[in-house]
Amino acid sequence: MPPVPHRPPAAGAAVTGAGAPPTADARSGPFPTLPPAASRIHFTRLPPPPSLSSSSTLASPFPSPAASALHPSDEALSAMSPREQTSLLSRQRCWRRARDLFDRLRALPGYAPNPVHYAVLLRHLARARRWAELRRAWLGMALPPSNPAYAALADTLAKAGLARGALLLLRHMRAQGVAPDEVSMNTFVRVLKDQGRYADGLALFRNWCDGRFEVDFLDLDGIAIDSDGPMQFLLADIRDDNFASGALAIDEGPRKPKLVATYNTLIDLYGKAGRLKDALDMFLDMPAHGVMPDTYTFNTLINVFGLSGNMAQAEALFASMVVRGINPDTKTYNVMMTLFASTGDLDGVLKYYWEIGKAGLHVDAVSSRIVLQVLCERKMVCEAEDVIEGILNSGSSVHEQSLPVVMKMYVDLGLLDEANTFFERHCRGKGVSSKNFAAMIDAFAIKGLWEEAEHIFLSRRGDGNNKDIMEYNVMVKAYGRAKQYDRVSSLLESMEGSGVSPDECTYNSLIQMFSVGGFPQRAKKLLGKMKDAGFEPKCETYSAVIRSYSRHCLVPEAICLFNEMKSSGVEPNIIVYGLLIDMFAETGNVKEALHYNNLLEESGISANQVVLTSLIKAYSKYNCWKEAQNLYSRMKNMDGGPDIIASNAMLNLYANLGMVTEAKEIFGSLRRNNNADGVSYTTMVYLYKGMGLLSESVKVACELHKSGLLSDCASYNAIMACYVAKGNLRDCAELVQEMILANIPPDASTFGMIFSLLQNSHVSAEEVLQLESAYNDGKGSAKQAIVAFLFSIAGMHAAALENCEQLLRPEWTIDAWAYNVCFKVYASCGKVEKAFSLFVRMNNLGLKPDTVTCIHLATCYGKPGVSEGLRTNAHLEYRTDELMSSHNALVAYIESGKNNVAVQLVKK
Incomplete structure (x- = not known):
């Protein structure tokens, strides 16, 4: 969809804009058609979401007056049922209060140890990463660890990014002879799925269905030796003699899952493993076992098929929800929006975005983020501003991840005033992460707008949001693109003053910047600092500095750095060798060029077209046409054959030597393969002219003129030289006019030919x-x-x-x-x-x-x-x-x- 032109609104005026036309293959169905192209897309002003209060939290299944308070008296606690006590314990917002409440429950007269209470407490402690407290609670349990404790703790550890500790619990269960129930089995399968271990997750599930509990196939020995994890205290309980021979049998024998959560996990697992048929079979198998799909089931299955590219099946599943009487929730619409966004279908995204309000649901942060992303990518400024206005009207704020997206849209369109206004309103002084600040800085850096990037970099942050190294690295990029090299020094000083140390990316960016900018000595000095800081420069880093040395013909420095690179244990690649070979080729030092070509081949790297072309140029300096010809023949046997640069180099060599037949052979081959460029034609024009073959020269010149390859002054001059030789005054004048219209100013050679023509006119x-x-x-x-x-x-x-x-x-x-x-x-x-x-x-x-x-x-x-x-x-x-x-x-x-x-x- 082409971008919609933006007309900045007047001050105080309502924001309006043009909408997006519907696609020709719009899907038919019960949904209203999209507005025509001429009409404005109006985003529905959805009502603000309900405020969060204690009444919106999970309520006890057996409400009582005592359960409505988070801190009831001991008498009230005693009057509660175990389920009410579990609910109250779950609703605590602080791990200390959860621990204190648990201690009060245990002290109640007649309290019977409850494995679910222990599970809830362990979850609180794991979420807070209170590992010492968790260890004491685990070791102090009045009951042996049971499935609720294992499942709760494994789930929390996995969500905290500690999947290794979660799987260690599975090994502990096997050692303690605790067979997993469906809840814990589902939990561990989900952990394995999130780790990408799909085959292991399915194997664990199949074994459970067969009544077996095996863990050897999970290769948990590698996890058991991780003695630095938070669950290392469990290692003492895991000994080889705790394992009975064979698998631990489950008394119930073969079984099928009865929980919808288990089916949801397995459907997602099959989908991520690319086994769509198995995912669909699992879904169709649910009613036969008395398990009805819920909204989460459909959300999962829709996402599975949509991400696999089967959008028709995803839409059919969405329609099936309505038929089955299962109401989609906001997440369902978000899933559909995400799928259409992934295919670039703006109309599909907007259709489901509108349906959220029509279904009586509320747009959440994910909904707004998705629709803002697609609108900003298509530079639909007015529509994006409508969404932002709707977010603010609902009492919410623009999601942090959307801030760089909106900023980039404004910057790409050159709407710098709008970008600055948006930043001041939504970003300055707010709790925006350094990562998103870096993304906003990068939007300006890419365009070379270093002053605007610097403005954001120096802006005030929210409390606790300090600059990290990523922002400094992006500012290095901004200064480098704008060639503001002096400002980099002050940036590095401010980095040191802020206690932020340069990382490997910082040094690589600085070295690349100064190398490209023509400051090889400064780049070399930074290379030394990088090594002193404990970083090991890679081949690409050395290559950047060597390239800068070669461009400035600093041959000794380039060779010295090459030797330093090798002594540091970094093996040069073909790019480094190619730079050195080309450097010596340009200076006409054939001996050294061949020496480094020999080193290249001795290292086991085969010369490519670029290297061989450099060698051809080296031979051309001394008119060694036989040696160059041999290399050119060698290139013919390589994939793709000689490139245009090598062919032109040979043409130039033959032209200098007056070898018309050989030059015609190469030029003819280039023309037959449509590979000849302006340099090829120009070389042949001068060759024929220099050999007195004026008619041939004019013929090639006319062909060049009609080819559309005239792109520089040299090619125009080649044609003009033929016209001057024939005294074609009018043709020369028209050619000069064509040059001027193409913004190619005539050079000294052009004016020399004009004076020669005037003298004969x-x-x-x-x-x-x-x-x-x-x-x-x-x-x-x-x-x-x-x-x-x-x-x-x-x-x-x-x-x-x-x-x-x-x-x-x-x-x-x-x-x-x-x-x-x-x-x-x-x-x-x-x-x-x-x-x-x-x-x-x-x-x-x-x-x-x-x-x-x-x-x-x-x-x-x-x-x-x-x-x-x-x-x-x-x-x-x-x-x-x-x-x-x-x-x-x-x-x-x-x-x-x-x-x-x-x-x-x-x-x-």
Whole structure:
């Protein structure tokens, strides 16, 4: 979908914008069609979400007056049932209060130890990462660890990123002879699934269904030796003699899962493992075992099929929910939006976004984040601003992850004022993480907007949100792209003052920046600092500095760094060898180029096209065409064959040696394969011309002109050289005009050919000499005047007049010779009055007429034989005197105010 043009709203005006047209293959169904392209997309203003209060938390299944308080009296606790006590213990918001409440429960008269209470306490302690307290609670349990404790603790450890400790519990269960029930089995399968161990998760489930409990296939011995984990105290209970021979049997024998949560886990596991048919079979098998799918089941299955690219099946499942009477929740719509966003289907995203409100649900942070992402990616500014306004109206704030996305949209569109306003409103002084600050800085850095990036970098943060190394690294990138190298030093000083140490990325970015910027010595100094800081530079880092040395022809420094690289144990790759070989090739040192090519092959690396091309260039310096030819033949046997650079190098070598037959063979091959470029054609044009084969040269030049490969001044000059050789004045002039229109300014070679052409085009020697002198003196308007003169004598009067108008702009100050050119152009076009006005201006400026002026006056007066006489040396002095007399008469009329008489004199 093309971006919608943005029209910044006036101050205080409502934000509006154009909408997105529906796709042609819009899906039919019970949903209303999308608005037409001409209408504005209006996002529904959804009501604010309900405020969170204690009443919205999980309520006890047996409510009582005592259970409504988080801190009841001992009498109230005693009156509660075990389930009410469990609910109260679960709702504690602090691990200390949970522990204290648990201790109070244990102290109640007649309290019977409850394994679920222990499980809830362990969950609280694990969530708070109170490992010492957890160990004491575990060791102090009045009951042996049971399934609730194992399941609760494993789930919490896994969510805390401690999956190894969670799986250690599975080994502990096996050692203690505790067979998993369905809840704990489901928990451990989920842990294995989240770790990507799909086969292990399925094996654990199948064994459980068969009535067996085996853990050997999980390779838990590697986990058991992790003595630094929070559950290391369990290792004392895990001994080989605790394992009975064979598998631990489950008394119930083979079984099927009865919990919908188990089916949900397995459906997700099959989906992530790419086994879609098994996932669908598991879903279809649920009703046969008396387990009905719930909303979470459909959400999981929809996500599984959608991520696999089967959007039709995902939509069919969504429709099936409604048919079965299972109400989608906000997460269901979010899943559908995510799937359509992943395929770039904006209409699909918006359809399900609108349906949230229609279903009586509330947009959550995920919904807003998804829709903002797709709108910002498509640069739909007004629509994105509508979503933001709706978020604010609901009493919420823009999700932190959406902040860089919106900023990038504004920056990419050049709406810097809007970006700054958004930042001030939503980011400055807020609790935005350093990671997202870095992303916003990067949006400016990519565009080279270092000042805007610096503004964000220096902005005030929320409490506890300090800059981390990622922001500094992005600022290095911003300064590097903008070539603000001096600011990097102050940035590094501020980094040290903030207690932030450069990391490996910092050093690599700095070294790359100074290498590309042409400061190899500073890059080398940073390389030393990087090593002193304990980082080991990689081959790519050394390569950047060596490349900078080679570009500046610092050969000893490049070789020294190469040797340092090898002594550090870093093996050079083909890029490093190629840089050195090319460096010596450019300097014509064939011996050293071959030496490093030998080192390359000795290291077991085969030379590629780039290396062989460099060697061909080296041989070309000494016209060693046989050696170069052998390398070129070797390249023909490589994948892809010789590239255009190698072919042009050989063409240039053959051209320098006048080897027309060999050059024609390569050029013909390039043309047949449509690989010839402007350099190829240019080389052949000069080769044929230099060998006196003018017709062949012109033929190739014409082919080059029609090929669309004219991209630089050299290729244009090659064609012009042929036109000059044949005396084609008009063709040369048109070619110069084409160059100017293509924004390719003529160079010294172009003007040299123009002067050569003028000297052979019946133009007076005085005119050519005056133009050449102005060009050689570097006069500011010389090039413009020469081009105008060329256009005029070639009969391209419109182009000549256009150039003269530019020369005569008020802000330009031109000399008499430039007036002479304009005078000639206007006179040649028959604009006598305009020419006369220039003559008057020259007189007013005190610019005395010279021989060239008189020549142009002759053209202007149009006296028979005068123009021709002036071009003959025998008559030059006589005709000049005659014209000077006319000039003096003109001046006399002008000074006496008789301009009309002067004009009539000119017209005569």
